[in-house]
Amino acid sequence: MSVAVQIMDAIRHGKGNASKKDIQEATGIAWGTMCKGVDALLGGGYVFARREKAQGRGRPVIPLCVNSDAAYYVGLDIGAGFTRTVVCNLAFNTIYMNEVETPHYHGKEPFMAFLFDTVDTALRESRIERERLDGIGISVSGNVDFEDGVIVSGRNFGLPWNENVPVAAVLGDRYGVGVYAVTTQAAAPAAEYHFGTMxxxxxxxxxxxxxxxxxxxxxxxxxxxxxxxxxxxxxxxxxxxxxxxxxxxxxxxxxxxxxxxxxxxxxxxxxxxxxxxxxxxxxxxxxxxxxxxxxxxxxxxxxxxxxxxxxxxxxxxxxxxxxxxxxxxxxxxxxxxxxxxxxxxxxxxxxxxxxxxxxxxLGKYQSALGAARLAYEKFFGETK
Ligand SMILES: [Zn+2]
The missing domain is CATH 3.30.420.40 (ATPase, nucleotide binding domain)
Structure with a gap:
């Protein structure tokens, strides 16, 4: 994970009380690198500092908080029976969730039209500003080439082997953000590793x-x-x-x-x-x-x-x-x-x-949440 994501995680886990010392303890990142990372996040408006009065002598501790409205991620889980969508803010609170039946696959065009409709609905109903959308993560019950963002197959909903649907490229063009696609086998453990009870x-x-x-x-x-x-x-x-x-x-x-x-x-x-x-x-x-x-x-x-x-x-x-x-x-x-x-x-x-x-x-939105998280890891780390 990038330095920016590690620092953001430490700040999020601090629930509004993480100091730079806490962040260094949590991440193990060298002090200078960590301070530069925090400054970049402050400058970008992704985190903010709560000013508090000094207690006794010494420099005041400045707790850092995630600016939860600074960026949003859409997570889409295309399952055998249902497609589930979440929209998460930067603090990874889920502000929107929805499920619809996954249509049986009848070719790339109707399939992409279904994905457009699903994402459009999520963006409209969650009422986020389009420019704050930072990435889309897709979890697929099937085989996915995660490096190229291509769904190779999804037999449980009729998408045949080697159909090669370029979801990352097509959705990326339409929404102007990075799109990261993986198999459900990766999205589910990603969700548990970051947001589950364990x-x-x-x-x-x-x-x-x-x-x-x-x-x-x-x-x-x-x-x-x-x-x-x-x-x-x-x-x-x-x-x-x-x-x-x-x-x-x-x-x-x-x-x-x-x-x-x-x-x-x-x-x-x-x-x-x-x-x-x-x-x-x-x-x-x-x-x-x-x-x-x-x-x-x-x-x-x-x-x-x-x-x-x-x-x-x-x-x-x-x-x-x-x-x-x-x-x-x-x-x-x-x-x-x-x-x-x-x-x-x-x-x-x-x-x-x-x-x-x-x-x-995490319930039935487990993999959608994991997909959003993986998109965040990929795109937040690249650009900040
Ligand atoms: Zn088998």
Whole structure:
């Protein structure tokens, strides 16, 4: 992260009371460099100093505050079912949030028209001045070339492999700001690392159980970002012994091919064709919670598979915290509870005791918030 972003974070965390000494302690940036950075931010109007009377002898402490209205960021999360939008101010308070259904992909033009409409609506309804918009972040349930800002594919909403939609270039032209696009696998952990209950935890694993199954990793404070065709830290396509099902990626036996929301419904229809009430993953989960034996047999298998995937992720990345999210994760949900039980059957107790496990408190706007944050890191750092 740039010096400017590190200083801004320290000032934001100080909640209006951060002195230069606090900033240096928090960031470890050399004093001279830090002072120059603070001066540049003061000069640009991104932070301001609260003048306070000297207490006793010595120089007065001057607390610094973020000027929250100085810049805004739009975060867009294009998911399989819904597209969620947030607008954040410079203090990273969310001043606008909205969700609409993601339309099935029918070509670049209607897709871009949908994105224009979504961003236009966010800018209009949040009433921010256009010149204060500093960047747009996009999170996509799919493959994204983050260096060129191109969506390579998004199969869950019908965007085929190698369609290569240049979202950063097209949106950048229209709105006159930098646009940064990543896969949801990066946006979700970015949000948790900066804004979640385990913010600052340097080894963090996020798990998203919804239509697809995703994961994200912060390892030693570094966010892992997948490239198209080169996914890193991706639980959904881990191979699970005994799983015979063919995945959308073409492999046989991926976790997502069994436990993804749509896959669970397919499994239910194949095994129990008479059960027309198993319409979606939630219906199956609720039935299982109420004691339904058919639903339980499906989800018990899913829980074993989920746990195998999660245990492997724990072996690979040794997280200190695991944050669950996605439509399939509810504190009292049958599959969620059974998955945790199966994890306990695999891991030695002392390994699990050191990992904090929870469901995200950021809710369904987690990835939109992460996308806004990543755009801020990229563009605030470049220009200030
Ligand atoms: Zn797969």
């Amino acid at each position: 913010a600052g935890c340097r080894n963090l694993l996020t798990l998203g159980f919804g239509v697809g199954i995703g994961s994200g990793v912060v390892s030693e404070g570094q966010l892992l970002i997948s490239r198209p065709g080169r996914p890193v830290g991706h639980i959904g396509h881990m191979l699970i012994s005994d799983n015979k099902r063919v995945c959308v990626c073409g492999f046989r036996g991926c976790l997502e091919a069994y436990s993804g929301g749509n896959s669970l419904v397919q499994v239910a229809h194949e095994r129990f064709p008479a059960r027309t009430d198993f319409t979606d993953a939630r219906a199956i989960d609720l039935a299982a919670g109420a004691g339904d034996a058919d639903a339980r047999s499906i989800l018990d298998t899913a829980a074993v598979y989920n746990a195998a995937g999660i245990a492997s992720m724990i072996q690979l990345y040794v997280p200190d915290a695991i944050i669950f999210g996605g439509g399939q994760c509810r504190e009292d949900g049958y599959l969620y509870r059974r998955t945790l039980e199966e994890i306990r059957n695999i891991l030695p107790r002392e390994r699990l005791e050191n990992i904090k496990v929870s469901i995200t408190t």
